[in-house]
Amino acid sequence: MASYAYLFKYIIIGDTGVGKSCLLLQFTDNRFQPAHDLTIGVEFGARIVTVGQKRIKLQIWDTAGQESFRSITRSYYRGAAGALLVYDITRRDTFDHLATWLEDARKYSNANITIMLIGNKCDLEAKRAVSREEGESFARENGLFFIETSAKTAANVEEAFVHTAADIHDKIQAGVLDVTNESSGIKLGPTQPNLSSFPSGSAETVRGCC
Amino acid sequence: TPVHFPTPNNQARKMVIYGIPTTLRPRVWQFFAEEAKIRQSGFYEDLLNRERIPIFDVIERDIPRCYPDHQLFCDNQSEGQRQLFDILKAYAHYNPEVGYCQGMGRLVGVFLMQHMSAEDSFWLLAATIRQYLPQYYVPTLTQVRIDSAVFEKLLQEHNRKLANHFAVNDITPLMYVTSWFMTLFTMTLPWASVLRVWDWFYLKGTKILFRIGLAILDCISDHLLTECPTNSEILQYLLHIPKDKLAPEHLFAAANRVRIKTHHIDRLSRQVTLHGVPARGELSTSESRSPQKSSKRRVFQRVFSP
Numbered sequence: 001m002a003s004y005a006y007l008f009k010y011i012i013i014g015d016t017g018v019g020k021s022c023l024l025l026q027f028t029d030n031r032f033q034p035a036h037d038l039t040i041g042v043e044f045g046a047r048i049v050t051v052g053q054k055r056i057k058l059q060i061w062d063t064a065g066q067e068s069f070r071s072i073t074r075s076y077y078r079g080a081a082g083a084l085l086v087y088d089i090t091r092r093d094t095f096d097h098l099a100t101w102l103e104d105a106r107k108y109s110n111a112n113i114t115i116m117l118i119g120n121k122c123d124l125e126a127k128r129a130v131s132r133e134e135g136e137s138f139a140r141e142n143g144l145f146f147i148e149t150s151a152k153t154a155a156n157v158e159e160a161f162v163h164t165a166a167d168i169h170d171k172i173q174a175g176v177l178d179v180t181n182e183s184s185g186i187k188l189g190p191t192q193p194n195l196s197s198f199p200s201g202s203a204e205t206v207r208g209c210c
Numbered sequence: 211t212p213v214h215f216p217t218p219n220n221q222a223r224k225m226v227i228y229g230i231p232t233t234l235r236p237r238v239w240q241f242f243a244e245e246a247k248i249r250q251s252g253f254y255e256d257l258l259n260r261e262r263i264p265i266f267d268v269i270e271r272d273i274p275r276c277y278p279d280h281q282l283f284c285d286n287q288s289e290g291q292r293q294l295f296d297i298l299k300a301y302a303h304y305n306p307e308v309g310y311c312q313g314m315g316r317l318v319g320v321f322l323m324q325h326m327s328a329e330d331s332f333w334l335l336a337a338t339i340r341q342y343l344p345q346y347y348v349p350t351l352t353q354v355r356i357d358s359a360v361f362e363k364l365l366q367e368h369n370r371k372l373a374n375h376f377a378v379n380d381i382t383p384l385m386y387v388t389s390w391f392m393t394l395f396t397m398t399l400p401w402a403s404v405l406r407v408w409d410w411f412y413l414k415g416t417k418i419l420f421r422i423g424l425a426i427l428d429c430i431s432d433h434l435l436t437e438c439p440t441n442s443e444i445l446q447y448l449l450h451i452p453k454d455k456l457a458p459e460h461l462f463a464a465a466n467r468v469r470i471k472t473h474h475i476d477r478l479s480r481q482v483t484l485h486g487v488p489a490r491g492e493l494s495t496s497e498s499r500s501p502q503k504s505s506k507r508r509v510f511q512r513v514f515s516p
Contacts, residue, residue, distance in 0.1 A: 016271065017271040035284065037275060040388060040393055041384070041389045042449075046442050068350070071355065
């Protein structure tokens, strides 16, 4: 369980109440919790996915969405390989704010970060306020991936995380991302003991080599 | 039953050690926060009648996410949710510099759980922010960031081994103290510990945030050092500390071993502000964090004397 080829750091950003924590919970625990506590500061989750033949550990940072918290959230961009930028398809304002989120992401993260734009709550079709096409075209114009998800029904949640991982993996294969550089948001897994970048990875290393 | 103590200082100390009787707790908090200084009769009603402003949307969305497991607030038709909404709306009008910031609802929820009326809860929120946390919930979260930097220094002095372990694994205090401090530990500690920490906080001020913060880390330090080799495990644990590790007997034993002086905290605050960590000019860090004790002790004596 503990062994993996790479560790990718993700950050989930977007306005308050768009479903960031629910997406994380659905992805890591396969459940939806309609009544959950507000995220104050940051939350955190991890899961291993398989891309190609490789096991990749995703380490996901879920941030507070209220504007005040941006000053704190900015410190988490550093060293993120992937960002999930989330809006709520039933709330126009959360789509309108994407540009400022993107500006932060471009400014504070590394240049090669893979960004997935996510229109969440697609189970609420009747309340839709942002069309799919608008989401797609915003993504196209800004060089982002795009997907609509429902953290409630789990639709496309897995895909959003895995597709992002696949793109980061492609970038590694193509040599665009340097895995030895910490700021890339990628670390080698403990399966390669000689290359392990963990300073004190004893427990995982032991379990990892078999 | 009110207990007579020989000197005000002893009263205060004993209160922290033995706990305040439940029914007196709101009154004691009100007195320490000097709520009477700012309370204006009829003003809360007046604030409730003011116009809707954009921040209400944010408050509204947060209400169901404030103590969703507590019986007072779990139902969206409940009196508890309505009061929470009213109080936060009123505060947004009362103090436009702060408006509303996530985390404030956790304070209000505790007041309501102590069976305080909405109006009393509102004034205690206002007094608490004014007296202890004036720059906490402002849009720049200035004091949260300063205190986080101060906490990092205190941790280095207090538990160097753990501080190094964090540093090597890129764990900074902002990752965990943000929720500790902004919710006054309500998301982290078991209830039996929360209320006693609050008693202490109202008596001694924000110094208690640091002291309890360091005590929490002391309670879990061994686990973090031996069982959490990378930042994944560390964060996972830090953000979800098993409640039994922080039961009053463990937490307060640890807190009693933490010694920090207010003037030291003040000095560190000035240092981190000077180095530009979160500087924003109008900070009140040059003032001491210690609430003016003399007048409070007198009030306290009045409350508790037979």
